Amino acid sequence: MSDSDSSFTLDGRIIAFAPGQTILAAATAAGVYIPHLCAHPDFPPHGSCKLCTVTVNGRDGSACTIQAAPGQEVRSDTPELHEIRRVLLQMLFVEGNHFCPGCEKSGRCKLQALAYEIEMLSPHFVQFFPHREIDASHPEFFLDFNRCIMCELCVRASRDVDGKNIFALAGRGRESHIIVNSPSGKLGDTDFAATDKAAEVCPVGAILRKEIGFATPIGARLYDHAPISRVDLAGQEK
Amino acid sequence: MNTSSAPRKIRIATATLGGCFGCHMSLLDIDERLLALVEIAELDRSPLTDIKHCGAKIDIGLIEGALCNAENVHVLREFRANCKFLVAVGACAINGGLPAQRNRFDVGDILSKVYGDAPDGRSRVPDDPELPLLLDKVYPIHDVVRVDYFIPGCPPSGDALWKFLTDLIGGRTPRLDYPQFHFD
Ligand code: SF4
Numbered sequence: 001m002s003d004s005d006s007s008f009t010l011d012g013r014i015i016a017f018a019p020g021q022t023i024l025a026a027a028t029a030a031g032v033y034i035p036h037l038c039a040h041p042d043f044p045p046h047g048s049c050k051l052c053t054v055t056v057n058g059r060d061g062s063a064c065t066i067q068a069a070p071g072q073e074v075r076s077d078t079p080e081l082h083e084i085r086r087v088l089l090q091m092l093f094v095e096g097n098h099f100c101p102g103c104e105k106s107g108r109c110k111l112q113a114l115a116y117e118i119e120m121l122s123p124h125f126v127q128f129f130p131h132r133e134i135d136a137s138h139p140e141f142f143l144d145f146n147r148c149i150m151c152e153l154c155v156r157a158s159r160d161v162d163g164k165n166i167f168a169l170a171g172r173g174r175e176s177h178i179i180v181n182s183p184s185g186k187l188g189d190t191d192f193a194a195t196d197k198a199a200e201v202c203p204v205g206a207i208l209r210k211e212i213g214f215a216t217p218i219g220a221r222l223y224d225h226a227p228i229s230r231v232d233l234a235g236q237e238k
Numbered sequence: 239m240n241t242s243s244a245p246r247k248i249r250i251a252t253a254t255l256g257g258c259f260g261c262h263m264s265l266l267d268i269d270e271r272l273l274a275l276v277e278i279a280e281l282d283r284s285p286l287t288d289i290k291h292c293g294a295k296i297d298i299g300l301i302e303g304a305l306c307n308a309e310n311v312h313v314l315r316e317f318r319a320n321c322k323f324l325v326a327v328g329a330c331a332i333n334g335g336l337p338a339q340r341n342r343f344d345v346g347d348i349l350s351k352v353y354g355d356a357p358d359g360r361s362r363v364p365d366d367p368e369l370p371l372l373l374d375k376v377y378p379i380h381d382v383v384r385v386d387y388f389i390p391g392c393p394p395s396g397d398a399l400w401k402f403l404t405d406l407i408g409g410r411t412p413r414l415d416y417p418q419f420h421f422d
């Protein structure tokens with residue numbers, strides 16, 4: 001098997017891949033960062049946020065869902081793709097309520113870190129200022145759906161890893177939202193536990209542990225000094 | 239023609255809407271670099287000079303705060319009309335920031351909660367005609383006027399403001415370094 005049977009090019013760089021690997025997984029393994037939000041190495045791809053959009057042989061698609069194939073020409077680090085990603089981020093920001101100075105996830109939030117990486121200076125669009133609920137019924141965790149980006153990582157983790165099915169996506173279009181599977185709809189009435197995978201996967205500040213607050217000072221947080229492209233590759237998705 | 243005259247100084251103005259003044263504090267946080275700035279620039283309308291209206295056409299207008307009341311809108315429109323480059327400084331100007339946290343409530347409900355529940359049962363909602371009327375919601379400034387540049391942060395650091403100003407004055411596209419780029 002020659003090299004080109006198991007490699008593609010990403011922005012001109014040759015990337016080797018294993019059979020069945022997606023473009024995103026192969027790039028990550030090779031130490032090249034492709035922006036992404038709803039993809040997580042422990043779960044099958046979801047393909048919903050489109051932040052990982054790359055151009056494969058002239059056509060745009062999601063790097064987290066497209067399987068790597070021999071000889072593909074993939075472009076990711078281009079001004080055009082970053083512009084698309086910036087607009088996607090701006091839409092995510094305006095459809096929720098993201099007041100970072102008041103968010104305990106700030107400094108270790110993937111949405112925020114990507115906005116820094118891709119230099120999103122303003123939300124640009126008219127903000128929805130939606131009315132979304134906060135659920136503080138659980139003794140150890142609270143939910144603030146104002147910051148939920150509906151990546152469904154909590155849904156996938158609770159269903160596929162924890163076997164509890166605590167979260168689900170309900171509604172359609174603008175009305176889409178995450179619901180909690182209990183008679184009251186409250187997290188406190190589920191068997192959600194701190195040891196659950198679902199307790200650690202939320203990329204934003206929608207599922208947060210109580211009694212931590214702003215314990216890590218500004219300057220010592222995950223993405224304070226280096227961009228997500230470097231931090232996440234070094235930590236292989238922590 | 240007097241060829242020996244120094245180049246015209248850059249005119250900078252600043253204004254504040256519904257904000258906490260933290261962004262202006264950051265401007266003072268550029269410390270001794272202020273001395274280098276006043277060599278090439280002149281501060282026109284600003285809460286720091288107490289000048290209320292722009293005297294001449296402004297080159298760079300920095301504005302902090304969100305639109306919370308009718309007067310904010312008036313100040314913003316006048317400021318925009320006088321500035322060549324309008325710069326939204328800080329979270330409130332850019333996305334409504336802290337003031338916009340009231341947007342989940344009805345403004346009438348807020349006023350009656352805050353002022354209405356006096357022990358004697360009488361409402362004390364301030365209604366002096368001199369007071370500007372509150373807007374139904376708090377808005378970022380780009381909802382009302384064209385904004386040329388944005389400097390995020392709550393507040394942006396002195397270093398971020400300095401980087402921005404030196405880039406813009408130096409004729410470069412303003413760009414924050416990574417540690418200066420933050421939303422909190
Ligand atoms: S979830 Fe992230 S982007 Fe949203 S407010 Fe919190 S830190 Fe900011």
Ligand code: SF4
Pocket residue numbers: 147148149150151152153154155167178201202203204206207
């Ligand atoms: S709560 Fe968090 S993990 Fe769940 S869908 Fe929302 S953003 Fe994703």
Ligand code: FES
Pocket residue numbers: 035036037038039046047048049050051052053062063064065
């Ligand atoms: S990371 Fe690929 S679509 Fe979200």
